[in-house]
Amino acid sequence: MSDTTPTAARELSAQYQPAEVEQRLYEGWVAAGVFAADPASDKPPFAIVIPPPNVTGSLHIGHALDHTIQDSLIRRRRMQGYEALWLPGMDHAGIATQNVVERQLAASGQSRHDLGREEFVERVWQWKAESGGKILGQMRRLGDSVDWDRERFTMDEGLSRAVLTIFKRLFDDGLIYRAERIINWCVRCHTALSDIEVEHSDDDGELVSIRYGEGDRSIVVATTRAETMLGDTAVAVHPDDERYKHLVGTLVELPLTGRSIPIVADPHVDPAFGTGAVKVTPAHDPNDFEIGQRHSLPSLTIMDETGIITVHGPFEGLDRFEARPAVVAALRAEGRIVAEKRPYVHAVGHCSRCGTTVEPRLSLQWFVKTAPLARAAGDAVRDGRTRIEPPELAKRYFAWVDNMHDWCISRQLWWGHRIPVWYGPAGEVRCVGPDEEPPGEGWTQDNDVLDTWFSSALWPFSTLGWPADTPSLAKFYPTSVLVTGYDILFFWVARMMMFGLYAMEGRQPFDVVALHGMVRDQYGKKMSKSFGNVVDPLDWIERFGADATRFTLARGANPGADVPVSEEWCQGSRNFCNKLWNATRFALINGATVEGDLPSAAELSTVDRWILSRLADVTETVDRHFEAFELAKVCDVLYHFAWDDVCDWYVELAKPVLTGEDAAAAGRTRRVLGHVLDALLRLLHPVVPFVTEELRTALVPGGGSIVTAAWPAASPEARDTAAEAEVAGLQRVVTEVRRFRADQGLRPGQRVAARIDGLEGAGLSAHSVLIRSLARLDEPGDGFAATGTVAVGGGVEVALDTRGSIDVAAERARLTKDRAAAEKEIAQCRAKLDNPAFTEKAPAPVVGKIKERLAAAEADLARVSAQLAALAG
RNA sequence: GGGCGCGUAGCUCAGUGGGAGAGCACUCGCCUUACAAGCGAGGGGUCGCAGGUUCGAAACCUGCCGCGCCCA
Numbered sequence: 003m004s005d006t007t008p009t010a011a012r013e014l015s016a017q018y019q020p021a022e023v024e025q026r027l028y029e030g031w032v033a034a035g036v037f038a039a040d041p042a043s044d045k046p047p048f049a050i051v052i053p054p055p056n057v058t059g060s061l062h063i064g065h066a067l068d069h070t071i072q073d074s075l076i077r078r079r080r081m082q083g084y085e086a087l088w089l090p091g092m093d094h095a096g097i098a099t100q101n102v103v104e105r106q107l108a109a110s111g112q113s114r115h116d117l118g119r120e121e122f123v124e125r126v127w128q129w130k131a132e133s134g135g136k137i138l139g140q141m142r143r144l145g146d147s148v149d150w151d152r153e154r155f156t157m158d159e160g161l162s163r164a165v166l167t168i169f170k171r172l173f174d175d176g177l178i179y180r181a182e183r184i185i186n187w188c189v190r191c192h193t194a195l196s197d198i199e200v201e202h203s204d205d206d207g208e209l210v211s212i213r214y215g216e217g218d219r220s221i222v223v224a225t226t227r228a229e230t231m232l233g234d235t236a237v238a239v240h241p242d243d244e245r246y247k248h249l250v251g252t253l254v255e256l257p258l259t260g261r262s263i264p265i266v267a268d269p270h271v272d273p274a275f276g277t278g279a280v281k282v283t284p285a286h287d288p289n290d291f292e293i294g295q296r297h298s299l300p301s302l303t304i305m306d307e308t309g310i311i312t313v314h315g316p317f318e319g320l321d322r323f324e325a326r327p328a329v330v331a332a333l334r335a336e337g338r339i340v341a342e343k344r345p346y347v348h349a350v351g352h353c354s355r356c357g358t359t360v361e362p363r364l365s366l367q368w369f370v371k372t373a374p375l376a377r378a379a380g381d382a383v384r385d386g387r388t389r390i391e392p393p394e395l396a397k398r399y400f401a402w403v404d405n406m407h408d409w410c411i412s413r414q415l416w417w418g419h420r421i422p423v424w425y426g427p428a429g430e431v432r433c434v435g436p437d438e439e440p441p442g443e444g445w446t447q448d449n450d451v452l453d454t455w456f457s458s459a460l461w462p463f464s465t466l467g468w469p470a471d472t473p474s475l476a477k478f479y480p481t482s483v484l485v486t487g488y489d490i491l492f493f494w495v496a497r498m499m500m501f502g503l504y505a506m507e508g509r510q511p512f513d514v515v516a517l518h519g520m521v522r523d524q525y526g527k528k529m530s531k532s533f534g535n536v537v538d539p540l541d542w543i544e545r546f547g548a549d550a551t552r553f554t555l556a557r558g559a560n561p562g563a564d565v566p567v568s569e570e571w572c573q574g575s576r577n578f579c580n581k582l583w584n585a586t587r588f589a590l591i592n593g594a595t596v597e598g599d600l601p602s603a604a605e606l607s608t609v610d611r612w613i614l615s616r617l618a619d620v621t622e623t624v625d626r627h628f629e630a631f632e633l634a635k636v637c638d639v640l641y642h643f644a645w646d647d648v649c650d651w652y653v654e655l656a657k658p659v660l661t662g663e664d665a666a667a668a669g670r671t672r673r674v675l676g677h678v679l680d681a682l683l684r685l686l687h688p689v690v691p692f693v694t695e696e697l698r699t700a701l702v703p704g705g706g707s708i709v710t711a712a713w714p715a716a717s718p719e720a721r722d723t724a725a726e727a728e729v730a731g732l733q734r735v736v737t738e739v740r741r742f743r744a745d746q747g748l749r750p751g752q753r754v755a756a757r758i759d760g761l762e763g764a765g766l767s768a769h770s771v772l773i774r775s776l777a778r779l780d781e782p783g784d785g786f787a788a789t790g791t792v793a794v795g796g797g798v799e800v801a802l803d804t805r806g807s808i809d810v811a812a813e814r815a816r817l818t819k820d821r822a823a824a825e826k827e828i829a830q831c832r833a834k835l836d837n838p839a840f841t842e843k844a845p846a847p848v849v850g851k852i853k854e855r856l857a858a859a860e861a862d863l864a865r866v867s868a869q870l871a872a873l874a875g
Numbered sequence: 876g877g878g879c880g881c882g883u884a885g886c887u888c889a890g891u892g893g894g895a896g897a898g899c900a901c902u903c904g905c906c907u908u909a910c911a912a913g914c915g916a917g918g919g920g921u922c923g924c925a926g927g928u929u930c931g932a933a934a935c936c937u938g939c940c941g942c943g944c945c946c947a
Contacts (some may be wrong), residue, residue, distance in 0.1 A: 017912070073895085202946085259946095349947075397879065398945070406947090448931035492945080524887060526943095557898080558888080562880095566887050570899060577912040588909035637887080639898070653909080711935095737916090744904065744916040751907040778907075827894080834893090848931090850894050855894065 011050055014590065014700065018583035020547025020576075023696045028142055036080075036709045037147045039087030041473035048084035049478035050076055051462050052148065053486045053494070054156065056095035057130055058102055061140035062436050063521045063529065063555075064487065066539035069146050070689070071518060072485045072632055072741035077147055077481075081713035087478050089146060089465050091354040092152035096418040096454045097191050097355045103129050103417075119416050126417050135644040140540060145548050145691045147709070151475075154465045155250055156457040157419070163436050164464035165419045165457050167198070168505055170435040173423075177371045178411075180423075180431075184291040185410045185732055187267035187363035188353040189322075195416040196453055197407060198493040201353045206345035210330055211277070211419045212339045214255035214263075221246065221265065222340050224276040226348055227286075228333070229325040231306040234263055237280040238293050241267035243278050253571050257338050259314060266297045285364040301364050309361055320362065338852055363418045372500065376406040378508070379499035387501065387510045391631050392562040395517050402492035402610045403499075418451030436469075459497035462511035469505075471501070484512040488562055491517060496654060501733035516631045517562050521555070524568030543573050549690035550576035556689045557637040561630075577602045578641060579693045582686070585649050586679055586697040592660045596702050601670045603722070607659070608768065610674040611725040614642065618680055618720035624685055625716060626642070634687070640686055648678060651733065660777045676701060682713040731796060732769045738794035741803075746790065746804060755803040756778045757788065764796040791872070793865040795858075810873060817870045824863040831856035 031037060041051075048071050057063060072088060080086035087250070102780055103126050104114055116120040141148065154161060166407040172178045186195040194442040201513075211224045212239060234256055239246040246265070270293065271280055284294030285301040294301055304313045309322045317325050333339050380387045383396055390396040412421060422434045434440050440447065447761050453783040460468070460483070465667070466475040486495065495515055502511030509802070522528055523535040529538065542551040553575035557755035559563035607704055620643045627635040652675070659671045680701060687694040687708050698708045705711065741757075748754065757780040761767045788801035790808040834840045841849055 014909090016910070394880080401878070401946080489945090521889095525888070560889080563888090568887085568899085571887085572914075574899065577910095580912050581910065584910035584913085586909085591909070634889080643898085650914090695937085740915060741917085747904075747905085750905050750915055751905095834931080837930060841930085843930045844893075851893080875933085 005143065005317075009769065011146050014587040016582070016587075018547075018580045018693060019250075019606040020549060020692060021544070024543075024548055024692050027692055028696050029711055030147060031147070031707065032150065034215065034707065036707060037088070037149050038151060039085055039478070040148050041085075041477040041478075043085040045083055045085040047087070047478050048076070048403070049089070049479055049481040049675050050089040050485065051089045051279070051465055052091065053484075053490070054091050054154075054458060054461060055094040056135045057092045057134040057155070058095050058098045059092075060136045061144065061539055061726060063537045063539050063567070065137070065141075066551060067521050067555045067559065068145060068487065069141065069144055070485075070555045071516070071553075072690070073144075074556060074633060074636075074688040075483060075485070075516075075628075075631075077528055077691060077709070077836075078713060080147070080709065081684065081687070081711060083712070085477070087149060087152075087474075088150035089152050089154070090138070090141065090146070090150065091152075091170070091461075091465060092137070092459075093454055093458050094155065094157040094418065096413055096415050096451060097193065099126060099130075099134075100415050101191070101355065101560065101683070102416040105309070106435055114416060120305050122416050128234055137785055138401045139418060143540060143543050143548060143793050146196070146553065146788060147691070152465070156454065156461075157745060160467065160470075161457060161460070161464045162419055164460045164468055165438040165452065166422050166434075168460060168501060169452070169456075169471045170433055172370065172504075173433040177375065178433075179371060180366065180368050180370060182364060183410070184288040184362050184364055186361040187307070188356065188358055189307065189361050190356050190358040191353060191415075192556055194363075194365065194412060195353060195360065195457070196409050196410050198455075200351040200360050201354050203307055203794050204347050204350045205350040207329075207348050207350065209341075209343040209346035209348075210339060211218065211335075211341040211605070212257070212281075212333055213340050214256060215283075218752045219252065219277050219827050220252065221249060221254060222277045223279050223281040223477050225281055225339075226346060229317070230283045230286045230304070231281055231329065232259065232311070232317065232325075233285050234281045234284045234453070235284055235294065235302055236263050236297065237265045237279055238266065238268045238282050238297075239279045239290050240271045243271075243653055245361055246279060254801045257336055258332055260303045264297075264299075266299075267578070268293050268296060272288045277866075285360055296368075300866060303363065303364055305363075307363075308704060309523060319374060324651075358649045360682070367410050368448075370409040370411055370456075370836060372406045372409055375500035375504055376403045376496070378503045379403045379496055381498060381804060382503055382510045388512060389514045391514055391536040395491060395562050398488070399491055399496065403496050405494070409497075411456050412448075412450040413453055414449075415451050418454065419457060421448040421450050421452060423448045431831045452578045455494065455497055458494060459501040460505070461504060462498055462502055467634040479506065480510050483514045483516050485516045485518070486519045486757050488519060491515070514631075518559055519562060519564035522564050522566045524571070525565055525568055526564070537567060537569075542569075546572050546576040547692070553578060553637060556633045557641070559633040560635075564622050578645070579690060581645060581649060582690075582697060585644070585653060586701055588653060589679050590700060591677050592675070593671055593672050594679065594701065596680050596705070600673055600677055603720075604668060604675065607667065608725045608728050609652070609659075609772070610671060611720075611722045612729040614674065614720045615726055616647050616718045617681055618713075620680070621685065622716045622718070626768075640682070640689075644682055644686070646745075648682060651729075652678070654776055655772055656770055682707060684711055684714050688710075728769075731764055731766050732773060734796070735764075735766065735773050735794050735798055735800070736776045738792055739773075739779065739800050741799075741816075742792045742802070742813075743777075744792065745854040747802065747812075751778070753778050753780050755786055757782045757786065757801045759799045759801070760797040764798050766798070786842055790827045791869065793869055795865065800845075814870065814873055817873070819865050821863060821866045823868065824859050824866060827859040829857060831859065 029321055053068060075652050076086050076088040117125065186200045188195055190793050207226045209224055210228045213220050217220055223237060226631045237254060239250065249265045250267045255266055256263050282293050282299065284291045284299055285303040304311055305311050305322060308414050311317045313321050313323045320328060342589050352358065353360055380400055383390060383399060390399055424432050424434060424441050424445045424447050426518055431443060459689050463475060466472060466479055468475055497529060498511050509658050522852055527535060539551055550572050554567050554572040555565060558567060620639055625638050629728055656675055660668050662668060680698065683694040683698045693707045758770060763772055786803050788803045790802050792800045
């Protein structure tokens with residue numbers, strides 16, 4: 003095992019070096035088993051199943067975002083005392099994986115058919131063992147606190163059993179059927195695709211208008227796919243279209259083919275589009291197929307599985323894209339082209355795996371009848387069993403599940419779950435369940451496999467052991483949250499909902515669906531290889547650390563919204579981690595400790611009570627944002643608390659106490675500092691696990707891993723508004739003096755003699771030493787002579803001896819600006835208060851607040867005016 | 876064409892009825908011994924446009940303009 007020596011035993015270097023600690027810590031966590039979830043535990047469950055990445059995939063920035071959110075949620079719940087399960091795994095990615103192995107074979111001049119089905123599948127398993135699942139190692143780099151003992155794969159034995167089980171149930175319930183339908187066909191992958199595996203884009207094409215028939219019995223149709231006219235079996239018009247009423251029921255000659263086809267009336271034709279007449283190719287267009295069904299038209303397939311035309315002499319053997327211009331040329335030669343429009347931009351479907359233009363194709367496929375399943379999936383969200391976050395996105399979910407088409411689940415591949423249906427010698431069809439013997443002699447199994455998403459849809463329960471009644475299933479189902487991108491909502495999520503509700507007797511697969519957006523670049527542009535703006539998360543992890551990478555993503559993770567990132571911002575996150583590192587280093591050098599109880603409020607200084615009050619406020623706010631999946635806000639609050647409150651103010655205010663003569667006071671502040679840092683590190687741990695573990699190990703010797711440390715409890719009793727107000731006053735004095743010094747061009751380090759008046763009246767008399775420390779002011783000595791005065795409000799005045807002439811022009815400019823601001827404020831407040839409608843109708847607290855603002859602004863004006871007058875004199 | 880969403884500082888984004896904010900970028904001054912991966916100070920916005928509701932609108936309503944996403 004690697005070196006797990008606590009950092010306390012070493013020196014903290016001046017800079018945080020993530021590369022030196024991340025691997026050691028991660029291996030330590032896994033070895034200690036802190037990520038393991040125990041179904042026998044009596045702690046309340048909290049479970050997340052990971053959206054399974056492809057076995058062919060590697061970690062991209064989108065995964066990094068998705069995982070950062072999940073890990074943050076899981077790590078917090080684990081610290082809160084839940085039995086937290088984050089279950090990892092991969093899917094078998096039927097088409098993608100088969101493509102990878104087929105490419106390997108092609109390199110040696112082979113095809114899968116040379117090997118045969120059994121040997122090919124064996125080869126795919128071999129590929130998986132050797133080079134599949136790269137992403138799992140990369141997830142360790144990111145710090146994912148998944149339970150590795152539970153890693154699952156959609157093709158493993160248990161999950162395959164789940165697939166067979168649910169297939170059989172659906173089949174027996176009549177929810178799976180086989181039919182000849184128009185499906186999306188990829189002519190390169192040689193398989194059917196479901197609707198969601200087709201991506202539409204607006205492409206340049208052509209719109210060609212063709213005249214069918216002759217003379218007053220002719221009719222003009224327009225098409226973007228001229229070659230399909232070879233398969234036309236009708237022309238359709240709207241029944242109410244007066245232009246064509248006389249033609250309905252007649253035959254028209256289809257050019258080039260010598261065939262005559264009927265003109266039919268169908269209400270689905272849009273009479274306003276084009277000529278109002280459409281060609282009907284039932285075998286090559288889904289809408290045309292439906293028209294064909296309604297009018298009992300024949301379906302004529304004109305292409306083979308590779309997109310090659312199979313009919314009509316001169317075109318036979320041409321690819322569909324070669325046939326298109328050839329058909330147009332032939333029609334033009336016959337004088338049948340009425341109009342041509344190029345380019346004509348229209349939506350074209352592409353295979354989401356290989357980008358090839360999808361060909362609608364009539365073929366015999368297996369389908370899931372989705373109507374009843376989708377209804378249940380919608381109802382589970384409608385009645386609140388599952389909550390979608392952010393709620394606005396539920397509308398999209400409903401739009402999808404309430405209009406879902408039947409799902410084509412058969413794929414003409416070898417890699418995947420083979421459809422458990424056997425065909426008998428007399429045409430019998432039998433679905434074989436997981437524990438049944440296949441039928442014997444003379445029967446053959448369906449050649450196709452199931453869509454990968456069919457097995458992914460079972461993920462939330464198949465991974466927990468279903469169909470067996472396992473302790474894990476009992477403990478962790480329904481899972482608590484599903485975290486994924488909104489782009490996945492309408493297919494994968496909807497399908498898990500359908501199958502989960504069906505398999506688990508109406509119990510939803512997850513209580514909450516927390517959606518995030520896509521990672522974009524710093525200008526809000528989509529990342530794309532061609533644009534060259536793709537970020538590799540592993541590159542960032544190496545250069546800035548896993549924590550910085552995670553923090554950058556988490557800080558942009560507003561629910562449902564896209565997440566812009568940039569290298570500069572990741573540097574900023576790295577800097578933040580380094581800031582934590584150095585704050586802890588300072589604390590350790592100065593003896594900060596978490597040992598012993600915190601002194602009571604009565605014993606503590608105002609400043610100590612202030613930072614504890616801020617901590618209480620921050621803890622409560624962080625909890626609230628976590629509950630709402632507002633990770634960006636969690637990060638924002640902690641960033642500012644750590645940097646502004648703790649580092650910029652508390653540490654600076656603690657310095658004079660820690661090095662001062664009052665040993666008891668120093669001891670109390672050491673405890674407060676240790677306590678605050680410890681809580682801060684624990685609050686940050688879910689987002690930045692590595693640096694917080696390393697630092698807390700140093701800060702809390704023998705305290706065990708932060709992974710299993712308790713989540714900081716909200717402590718409303720620590721809120722102290724009086725202390726907060728007092729420190730705000732102190733900060734105002736310090737800031738005003740610093741501003742004066744900067745205006746006067748005094749170097750920050752230069753100490754200046756000064757007399758401070760009016761602290762008592764402002765309730766700040768206890769803080770004179772701190773103010774002098776932070777504003778770098780010395781006590782006035784012999785021969786003190788004030789050369790400049792800063793009136794900071796609240797009656798406090800600081801007279802400084804700058805040992806030289808002050809920059810009157812700079813000071814006048816500053817004061818003039820302040821005077822203008824005060825005058826503007828006064829005018830705005832007076833306008834409101836002089837308006838009787840306001841004073842009568844606005845709530846009393848609002849009116850009171852405006853009066854206070856007016857009084858403060860008037861005091862400011864008086865102060866500034868007096869200083870200006872003094873300057874002039 | 877239908878649906879959803881967005882438009883706030885140079886960039887990216889918070890802010891959903893009562894003093895316009897953050898990060899980064901920018902300007903000035905600093906190696907002030909935890910941190911230059913830093914410290915201090917500062918500049919910068921007709922809140923897309925036009926109406927309306929209201930004592931009061933960046934926020935609510937209507938219309939328009941521009942952009943994005945999903946579906947057809």
